[in-house]
Amino acid sequence: MTDVKTQIEETVKANDVVLYMKGTKEMPQCGFSSRVAGVLNFMGVPFTDVNVLADDSLRQGIKDYSDWPTVPQLYVKGEFVGGCDIITEMTLSGELDTLFAEKNVTFDKAAADKIREANA
Amino acid sequence: MAILATDIEALIRETFPDAQIKVQGDDGAHFAAHVVDESFRGKNRVQQQRAVYAALKGKMDGPAGELHALALTTKAPD
Numbered sequence: 491m492t493d494v495k496t497q498i499e500e501t502v503k504a505n506d507v508v509l510y511m512k513g514t515k516e517m518p519q520c521g522f523s524s525r526v527a528g529v530l531n532f533m534g535v536p537f538t539d540v541n542v543l544a545d546d547s548l549r550q551g552i553k554d555y556s557d558w559p560t561v562p563q564l565y566v567k568g569e570f571v572g573g574c575d576i577i578t579e580m581t582l583s584g585e586l587d588t589l590f591a592e593k594n595v596t597f598d599k600a601a602a603d604k605i606r607e608a609n610a
Numbered sequence: 611m612a613i614l615a616t617d618i619e620a621l622i623r624e625t626f627p628d629a630q631i632k633v634q635g636d637d638g639a640h641f642a643a644h645v646v647d648e649s650f651r652g653k654n655r656v657q658q659q660r661a662v663y664a665a666l667k668g669k670m671d672g673p674a675g676e677l678h679a680l681a682l683t684t685k686a687p688d
Contacts, residue, residue, distance in 0.1 A: 522679070558656070559663050575682050578653045581616040 493552030502565040505594055507537035510552045511562040515539040522574035523562040529565075529581050532605060534598035535590065567593045582609055612638030613669065613677060619643075630687075640681035642681040651686035658684040 503510050507530070513519030515527045515537070516603045530537050542549040542561050553559055554569045566589060571577065580586040581602065590597045614634040618641055622631050626647045635641030643662070650658040659682050663670050669677050 546685070557660060559668075570656065572656055572659075576659065579683065 495545050495555055498548075498552060498555045499568075501538070501540065503568045505538040506567055506593070507535055509537055509562055510540045510542055510548075510565075512541070512543050515540050519543060522560075526562045526564060526574055529577060529605065533586075533601045535595060538539050551588075564589070564601060566595060582606055595596075595597040615641060616637070617681070618666070618677070621667065621669070622662060622665050625661070632683065639677065640679040641677065642683075643685045646685055646687055648687060650684055653686075 509527060511518060511523035511527060512524055515525055515531060518524035518527050540553055552563055560573050563576055564577055587599060587602050613633055613653050619633045622645060626645065627667055629647035631646050632644045645662055662682060662684060670680060
């Protein structure tokens with residue numbers, strides 16, 4: 491268990507934006523994972539995807555790590571930001587843009603605006 | 611065993627007796643819950659929703675989880 495925790499900690503600290511998801515960013519295997527990966531892809535955010543379905547200890551380990559019962563889970567600069575509902579809300583409210591800007595993560599502001607226009 | 615929207619509401623109600631709670635969904639697995647409670651004031655969304663998940667006592671996800679999908683929104687009263 492400790493090994494999984496250490497592994498997660500190293501991953502989220504070594505990569506600016508990490509998405510723990512079911513499937514991969516190219517081939518998500520759950521609608522919720524797909525939605526968050528889709529937002530990041532569309533906004534041009536470089537991110538590392540980790541497929542929890544590929545490793546059972548990771549699938550449980552990530553939930554213990556963040557004390558959060560569901561996947562996907564988004565981490566920015568080592569910090570847990572939220573799951574699908576929170577990321578959706580933050581995308582639409584513009585808070586996600588603010589977070590990326592504060593954390594010096596590159597993203598396409600025009601694309602983010604397009605998502606908001608389409609969902610207005 | 612499928613779970614009902616009223617079961618989810620009852621579980622949340624145990625922890626948040628004074629909250630405004632709205633749960634929708636009737637297929638036994640996919641639900642949307644909206645919870646407005648004074649105790650959320652000053653907490654970020656992750657903290658708010660962690661508290662709601664805790665109220666659901668492990669029914670969320672996992673091998674024993676009956677709830678595959680709960681779209682959750684939380685806020686403090688305006």
